[in-house]
Amino acid sequence: MIPNFEEYTHDLTEYELSLVPKFSNSFKNKIGKQNAVTSKVIEEKMIDAGHKVSGPRIRKIVNYIRNIGIVEGLIGSNYGYYITTDKKEIEDYIESLESRETAIKVVREGMEAYLRRLKIKENETKG
Structure with missing residues (x-):
């Protein structure tokens, strides 16, 4: 957790951890920057699916997915998140x-x- 940013950087909650497989699976078809997805789009899709996850927490979930290597080659750019080889x-x-x-x-x-x-x-x- 980062001081002064606790609201955004605290460890993933059990609820957020339960969303990791959903995030991971959705990234697997985001190969190449032409298929990139932004945090905003992810947030909107999560809301549509009945989940409430803010942009900073989406970034925390993505960070978790990268750190433990669930989705290799997952990068973020001004295009959004996508997988590259x-x-x-x-x-x-x-x-x-x-x-x-x-x-x-x-x-x-x-x-x-x-x-x-x-x-x-x-x-x-x-x-």
Whole structure:
């Protein structure tokens, strides 16, 4: 669970876990970006089927499916979610993930530096 985002990042509920097979099976025919499906479409289809699952929780379920390897090659892009076996698409996706990791790391390091300055300032006023 991620602090300040608990509502969206908490572990999957039993109800959400019960939806994993439905999600996994629906992704199996989403081969190639021309067959991609967006979170919004998934959410609408889930509502139509009587399930209430929000966009952030859909992403959490997809993350779970990827992390335990239920659906290999499942990537997300501006097209939506789809399966690929195209090595170039996989390499590009990995590069995208690495870029996002780097961007988050830069923000974290900036906040750590700011926190250090605040602590120094606090110690100076105490001393």
